[in-house]
Amino acid sequence: MTSFSARLLTCGNRRLWTGLAVGALVFLVLVPVLNLAVPVDSALHLPNYMVTLLGKYLCYALLALAMDLVWGYCGVLSLGHGAFFALGGYAIGMYMMRAIGSRGVYGNADLPDFMVFLNWQELPWYWFGFSQPWFALLMVVVIPGALAFVFGWLAFRSRITGVYLSIITQAMTYALMLAFFRNEMGFGGNNGLTDFKDIFGFDLALPSTKMGLYLASAVVLGLAFLLARFIVTSKLGRVMMAVRDAESRVRFLGYSPTAIKLFVFTLSAMLAGVAGALYVPQVGIINPSEFSPANSIEIAIWVAVGGRGTLIGAILGAFAVNGAKTWLTGAAPELWLFLLGALFIIVTLGMPKGLIGLWAQSKARLFRRSAVTEEKEARHA
Amino acid sequence: MLKLVLALVALLVCSPAYADDFAGAVRALNADSFSDKLTAADTLAALGDGRAAAVFEAMADGRLYATADGTILIEQSGSYRDAVSGATVAASDAAAITVNNRLRGALRAAAGQLGLLNSDPVIRQQAAESMLATPNPDAADTVRKALAAETVPAIKALLSQAVARLDLADSDPAHRLSAIAQLAASSDPQVRGLLQPLADGDSDPQVKAAAQKAVSSIENRLGLIGIGVNIFQGISLGSVLLLAAIGLAVTFGVMGVINMAHGEMIMLGAYSTFVVQEAVRALLPPDYFGLYLVIAVPVAFVVTFAVGVLLERTVIRFLYGRPLETMLATWGISLMLQQLVRSLFGASNREVANPAWMTGGIELIGGFTLTYNRVVIILFCLAVLLALAAVLRWSRFGLFMRAVTQNRPMASAMGIPTGRIDAATFGLGSGIAGIAGVALSQIGNVSPNLGQGYIVDSFMVVVFGGVGSLWGTLVGALSLGLVNKLLEPYAGAMLGKILVLVAIILFIQKRPRGLFALKGRSVEG
Amino acid sequence: MLDDAMPTIDMPAGPGVLAAGSILYLDGVTVSFDGFRALNSLSLVLAPGELRTIVGPNGAGKTTMMDVITGKTRPDKGDVLFDQNIDLTRLDESAIATLGIGRKFQKPTVFEHLSVFENLELALKTNRSTLATLFFRLSGQQAEQIAATLQRVGLADKARQQAGSLSHGQKQWLEIGMLLMQDQRLLLLDEPVAGMTDAETEATAELILDLARDKTRSLVVVEHDMEFVRALGAKVTVLHEGSVLAEGSLDAVQANPKVVEVYLGR
Incomplete structure (x- = not known):
C-alpha cells in the first residue's frame, strides 16, 4: 500500500496538483466562507439552498466520473448506472429510516412508518443491520458492487458488447424500478424512503449538517478523482483504452477484456453507489423513479457534454448540464426537454470530444494563429 | 296484427x-x-x-x-x-x-x-338467467311448468339447469343425484359453488361421491378455460409487443440502427389517429365515424414515414458505424418529440374512441369474452407482418434494401442509390411504428409518454428473437407475451414482468444473438 | 502457473502420440458457417523451430485456420494441439496468447489512440492479471527492451507518435514489433507484407528469416506474394477449399499439376 500512495503522489504532474488545489480552494474554502462568514444581507452571501444545490452537483459529478471510467475509458456504455446510484441511496436511506426510531408518525420503534401502514408485523430480514451506520456504509459499496459484479460477469463472459450491453443494462434498471415500485419488496414502494430525521446523530434540518454533507461530497469527489486518475494513467488505463478501441486485439495480446471490464464496471458501480449515498441525505428522499432508464441515459449525456475519456470533462459536464437544468426548469420548463434533446444530438454529431475537446481545439487554433502572425511579423521585419 | x-x-x-x-x-x-x-x-x-x-x-x-x-x-x-x-x-x-x-x-x-311464462323470449331468457343465479325453492313449480312449455333451446337449457339446481336442495337423494348428473357438464364457477356443499358433507354417501366427482370435473374444465383465457391474453399481449417491435426489427435488424425514438414514432402514430378522429368527427356525418380508424392507418404511416426519413437524413446518417452515439442521439430526438407533442396537445391523455365495430365481443363459455378490439389487433398485427415480409421478399425496394445491407459498396457500384434506400428503410421502420400506434391507441391511453412504455419491451423482443429475423421477432413477441400472461396468475403482473426481464437477461448470456441468430463469419465482428 | 490448468490430451494411442515432437498439430479440423465449409478436415503438423509458408487462393481457409489456432473460432470437429498435448479447442484467445502463440492480423490492428511506445508496452511479456497491470511499473530493463524493438522495426523516431497516424506499412511493422515484445513460441503472420513497398517487403523477409534463424520459435506465414515466399525459402503448404492440396518446397508445389489447375485452371 505504501507503494500505492507513493504512486498516487507521483502519478500526476504539476498541472494536476494546481488544478486540484484550485478546486479544493473553491469548494472547500470559498463556498463555506461565502455561506457562513459573509453576512446574510451581503450580495456575496451564498444562501443555504445553494450549498445543498452545489452538494447535489458534486454527487452528480461523482456519478459522471464513475460513468466516464466505464464508458469513456473502457467503451462500455452502461445505461443502468442510475440503478447503482439508487441502490447506494437506498442503502443509506434504510439506515436513516432506522435512525428515525420511534419518532415516526406511528411511533413504532421497530418498524418504519410505511411497514406499519402496510400492517407488517416484523422487520424483513434484509433490513437487519441497517440500524448500524458502519453496516449501511459498507452496503453502500457492497450492494451496487455485488450487483455489478454478477451482472458484469454474466454479460462480459458471454461477450455481450456495444448496444446489446447497453440494452440489457437498461432492462436491468427497468426491472429494478418495477421491483422497487412493489410494496411487497419492503422498500416503501411508490413513495420510497423519506422523512429522515438525522444521519450519524446529526440533525438533517440543521444548516451545519447540510454544510457537512456538502463538504463530504466535495472531499469524496476529490478522492475519487485521484483514484480514477491513478487508474487511467496506469498501464491498466492504457489496456482499458485498448479494450475500448479494439477489444479482440487485446485478447490476442493475452489480456482478458472480461476481467478488465468486470473490474472497471464493478469499481464504477461502487463509486456510483457512494454518489447515491451522498445524494440522498441532501435531497431527503429516495424513490423508485431514480431507477428509471431516462435517468441513466442522462448520465451519459453529462459525460458526453463534458468530454468523455477525460476525467475533468466528466465533472465539468455534470456541472454544466445540471446547472442548465436547474436554471431552465425554473425559467422556461417546457424548453428544458428541447434543450436536453438537442444536447444529445449536438454532442454526438458535432462535438464528439465535448467541451474539453472544444477547449483544446480553440486553444490549438489560437496557438496556430499566433504562430502564423508571428511568422508573418518576422517576415515583415 | x-x-x-x-x-x-x-x-x-x-x-x-x-x-x-x-x-x-x-x-x-x-x-x-x-x-x-x-x-x-x-x-x-x-x-x-x-x-x-x-x-x-x-x-x-x-x-x-x-x-x-x-x-x-x-x-x-x-x-x-x-x-x-x-x-x-x-x-x-x-x-x-x-x-x-x-x-x-x-x-x-x-x-x-x-x-318465465312471458310470451316475449327475451324476457323469458332474462328471467331464466336470474332464476339460475338466485334459485328460489318456492318457484320450483313455476320453473318446471316453464320448462315443460319452453320451446327455445337456449332458454330450455337454462331452465333445466335451474331445475337441477333446485333439485340439489331436494330432500330425496335420487333427485339430488340426477341433478348432480345434469350439472356436472357445466363450466360455471357458480355451479361449482352450488355443488361444493354437497361434496363437502351430504348426508347420503352416494350423493356426496357424485358431487365430488362433478366438482372436480367442473374444476378441470374451469382450469382448461383459465389456460385458454391466459393463452388468448398472452397472444393478445404478444401481438401488441409484436406491433411495437416489427418496426424496430427493420431499423435495428436490417440497418443496425438503435432507434431510441422508436417509441415516439408509435406515439406519433397514436396522435395521428387522434387528429384523424377529430377531423372525421367534425367533417363527416356521425354514421361514418367508424371509418376514422381505416383512414388513420395510412395517415399515421405517412406522417411517421416522413418523420423517419427526415431524421435519417438530418441526424442518423451521420452516425452510421457509431451505434452507441446513434443510441444517444435518437434518445435526444425522443425527448424532443415528446416535448413537442406535449406542447401541441397538452400533457394529459387524449381520448381515442373505439369505433362501434370494434366494441363488444364474442362471448364464449365460462363467462369469458373475446373482445373485438383485441381480436382485430391480433389480425391486424399478422397482416402488417405478412405485408412487411412480402415487401422485403418480393418488392424491388426490398431487394435493394437487402443488397445495401449486405454489401454497401457493391450495391452502390451497381447504381443503387444507397442514401435513398437508407432513408426509405428507416422511414419504413418508423412508418410501421406509426401503424402500431394506431392499433395501440385502441387499447391504451394516448399521451406524450405512450412510447416510453414500449421501448424496453420492444428491444427485448428483438434481442430475444434474434436481430435481423422477422420470424424471430414473431416468435419472440408471442413467447414473451405468453410467458408474461401465464406467469401472471402465479406471480402477479409486476413480478411476472420482472421475472421475464431477468429471464431474458440470463437468456442473452447463453444466446447473445437471440433465438434465431444469423451464423457466420460476417457477424463475428 | 498456467500449466496446471491447461486441458491436455494424453491418451496412449490418441492424437497425443501422433503429435509427439510437434509444436502445432492439426488433424481433421472442420469448420462450417451456414453450410459453407471453411475448413474441410484440415491436417497440418509444424515442428518446433520450423518456418512454414502457407499459400492458397481466396477462400481457401487460411484465415479461418488462424482463427481456429488462436481460439477465435471453435472447430466443429478435429484436434488442435499445441506443444504436443495442449488442447487449443478448449481455450479462449487470451489463454492461448498467454500460452505462447502470437498473431499478426491480415489488416494491421494496432491501438490507434495509444502511442507507438505504449502499443509495445502493452505487448510486453508481463503478468496479464488486472491488478498486476494496475500496479505495473516499467523497469529500466524493460524500457531498454522496448527501445531495442523500436530500433528493430524502424520506429525509434516515432515512439511518442499516435499509432493511428502511422502509414500502412509502419502499422504492419508496429504489429510485428508487438509480436516480438510478446516473446512467443509460435508466431502466426497473416499477409505481413500486404501493402508494403518492395524495399519494405525485402526488409520484412530479412526480419522473418532473422527470427527463424535461432530455431527458438516457430513461424507460420500466410502470403500471396510469390516473390516473398521464394525469399523465405521455407516449406510451402497449399490450401484449397479448406484442406491441404500439396506440401513441399516452392518449386515442387509449383510443379504439382493439381496446384497448377487450382491457380490457372477454370
Whole structure:
C-alpha cells in the first residue's frame, strides 16, 4: 500500500496538483466562507439552498466520473448506472429510516412508518443491520458492487458488447424500478424512503449538517478523482483504452477484456453507489423513479457534454448540464426537454470530444494563429 | 296484427276460469295490512298467470292504484289501464297501493318467476338467467311448468339447469343425484359453488361421491378455460409487443440502427389517429365515424414515414458505424418529440374512441369474452407482418434494401442509390411504428409518454428473437407475451414482468444473438 | 502457473502420440458457417523451430485456420494441439496468447489512440492479471527492451507518435514489433507484407528469416506474394477449399499439376 500512495503522489504532474488545489480552494474554502462568514444581507452571501444545490452537483459529478471510467475509458456504455446510484441511496436511506426510531408518525420503534401502514408485523430480514451506520456504509459499496459484479460477469463472459450491453443494462434498471415500485419488496414502494430525521446523530434540518454533507461530497469527489486518475494513467488505463478501441486485439495480446471490464464496471458501480449515498441525505428522499432508464441515459449525456475519456470533462459536464437544468426548469420548463434533446444530438454529431475537446481545439487554433502572425511579423521585419 | 296474435296466445294459455281467479286475486292485493297483501301476492303468483308479472312490477314500483270500487289499475307514464282487462281508463279517484321493502322484494321475485311464462323470449331468457343465479325453492313449480312449455333451446337449457339446481336442495337423494348428473357438464364457477356443499358433507354417501366427482370435473374444465383465457391474453399481449417491435426489427435488424425514438414514432402514430378522429368527427356525418380508424392507418404511416426519413437524413446518417452515439442521439430526438407533442396537445391523455365495430365481443363459455378490439389487433398485427415480409421478399425496394445491407459498396457500384434506400428503410421502420400506434391507441391511453412504455419491451423482443429475423421477432413477441400472461396468475403482473426481464437477461448470456441468430463469419465482428 | 490448468490430451494411442515432437498439430479440423465449409478436415503438423509458408487462393481457409489456432473460432470437429498435448479447442484467445502463440492480423490492428511506445508496452511479456497491470511499473530493463524493438522495426523516431497516424506499412511493422515484445513460441503472420513497398517487403523477409534463424520459435506465414515466399525459402503448404492440396518446397508445389489447375485452371 505504501507503494500505492507513493504512486498516487507521483502519478500526476504539476498541472494536476494546481488544478486540484484550485478546486479544493473553491469548494472547500470559498463556498463555506461565502455561506457562513459573509453576512446574510451581503450580495456575496451564498444562501443555504445553494450549498445543498452545489452538494447535489458534486454527487452528480461523482456519478459522471464513475460513468466516464466505464464508458469513456473502457467503451462500455452502461445505461443502468442510475440503478447503482439508487441502490447506494437506498442503502443509506434504510439506515436513516432506522435512525428515525420511534419518532415516526406511528411511533413504532421497530418498524418504519410505511411497514406499519402496510400492517407488517416484523422487520424483513434484509433490513437487519441497517440500524448500524458502519453496516449501511459498507452496503453502500457492497450492494451496487455485488450487483455489478454478477451482472458484469454474466454479460462480459458471454461477450455481450456495444448496444446489446447497453440494452440489457437498461432492462436491468427497468426491472429494478418495477421491483422497487412493489410494496411487497419492503422498500416503501411508490413513495420510497423519506422523512429522515438525522444521519450519524446529526440533525438533517440543521444548516451545519447540510454544510457537512456538502463538504463530504466535495472531499469524496476529490478522492475519487485521484483514484480514477491513478487508474487511467496506469498501464491498466492504457489496456482499458485498448479494450475500448479494439477489444479482440487485446485478447490476442493475452489480456482478458472480461476481467478488465468486470473490474472497471464493478469499481464504477461502487463509486456510483457512494454518489447515491451522498445524494440522498441532501435531497431527503429516495424513490423508485431514480431507477428509471431516462435517468441513466442522462448520465451519459453529462459525460458526453463534458468530454468523455477525460476525467475533468466528466465533472465539468455534470456541472454544466445540471446547472442548465436547474436554471431552465425554473425559467422556461417546457424548453428544458428541447434543450436536453438537442444536447444529445449536438454532442454526438458535432462535438464528439465535448467541451474539453472544444477547449483544446480553440486553444490549438489560437496557438496556430499566433504562430502564423508571428511568422508573418518576422517576415515583415 | 301482432296484438291479435298475442291475444290468441293468451287465450290458449289461460282458461276462462283461470281468468276469474286472476281477477279475484288481483283485487285481493288491495288489502289493509302488508301481511295480507303478501298472502294475496302469493295466491296470485301461485296461479302462474303471465299477466301477473306486470301487476307485480307495477306494485313494487308504486304504480299500482285502486279505485274506490276496488278496481285495480296500472299506471304507466301518466295513463291508467285496468290490471285485469288491460283497458285504458280515466282514474281521478284512484289511490296508490302502498308497499314496504319486504313486500317489494317478494313482489320482484314473483315477477321474476312469472317472467318465465312471458310470451316475449327475451324476457323469458332474462328471467331464466336470474332464476339460475338466485334459485328460489318456492318457484320450483313455476320453473318446471316453464320448462315443460319452453320451446327455445337456449332458454330450455337454462331452465333445466335451474331445475337441477333446485333439485340439489331436494330432500330425496335420487333427485339430488340426477341433478348432480345434469350439472356436472357445466363450466360455471357458480355451479361449482352450488355443488361444493354437497361434496363437502351430504348426508347420503352416494350423493356426496357424485358431487365430488362433478366438482372436480367442473374444476378441470374451469382450469382448461383459465389456460385458454391466459393463452388468448398472452397472444393478445404478444401481438401488441409484436406491433411495437416489427418496426424496430427493420431499423435495428436490417440497418443496425438503435432507434431510441422508436417509441415516439408509435406515439406519433397514436396522435395521428387522434387528429384523424377529430377531423372525421367534425367533417363527416356521425354514421361514418367508424371509418376514422381505416383512414388513420395510412395517415399515421405517412406522417411517421416522413418523420423517419427526415431524421435519417438530418441526424442518423451521420452516425452510421457509431451505434452507441446513434443510441444517444435518437434518445435526444425522443425527448424532443415528446416535448413537442406535449406542447401541441397538452400533457394529459387524449381520448381515442373505439369505433362501434370494434366494441363488444364474442362471448364464449365460462363467462369469458373475446373482445373485438383485441381480436382485430391480433389480425391486424399478422397482416402488417405478412405485408412487411412480402415487401422485403418480393418488392424491388426490398431487394435493394437487402443488397445495401449486405454489401454497401457493391450495391452502390451497381447504381443503387444507397442514401435513398437508407432513408426509405428507416422511414419504413418508423412508418410501421406509426401503424402500431394506431392499433395501440385502441387499447391504451394516448399521451406524450405512450412510447416510453414500449421501448424496453420492444428491444427485448428483438434481442430475444434474434436481430435481423422477422420470424424471430414473431416468435419472440408471442413467447414473451405468453410467458408474461401465464406467469401472471402465479406471480402477479409486476413480478411476472420482472421475472421475464431477468429471464431474458440470463437468456442473452447463453444466446447473445437471440433465438434465431444469423451464423457466420460476417457477424463475428 | 498456467500449466496446471491447461486441458491436455494424453491418451496412449490418441492424437497425443501422433503429435509427439510437434509444436502445432492439426488433424481433421472442420469448420462450417451456414453450410459453407471453411475448413474441410484440415491436417497440418509444424515442428518446433520450423518456418512454414502457407499459400492458397481466396477462400481457401487460411484465415479461418488462424482463427481456429488462436481460439477465435471453435472447430466443429478435429484436434488442435499445441506443444504436443495442449488442447487449443478448449481455450479462449487470451489463454492461448498467454500460452505462447502470437498473431499478426491480415489488416494491421494496432491501438490507434495509444502511442507507438505504449502499443509495445502493452505487448510486453508481463503478468496479464488486472491488478498486476494496475500496479505495473516499467523497469529500466524493460524500457531498454522496448527501445531495442523500436530500433528493430524502424520506429525509434516515432515512439511518442499516435499509432493511428502511422502509414500502412509502419502499422504492419508496429504489429510485428508487438509480436516480438510478446516473446512467443509460435508466431502466426497473416499477409505481413500486404501493402508494403518492395524495399519494405525485402526488409520484412530479412526480419522473418532473422527470427527463424535461432530455431527458438516457430513461424507460420500466410502470403500471396510469390516473390516473398521464394525469399523465405521455407516449406510451402497449399490450401484449397479448406484442406491441404500439396506440401513441399516452392518449386515442387509449383510443379504439382493439381496446384497448377487450382491457380490457372477454370
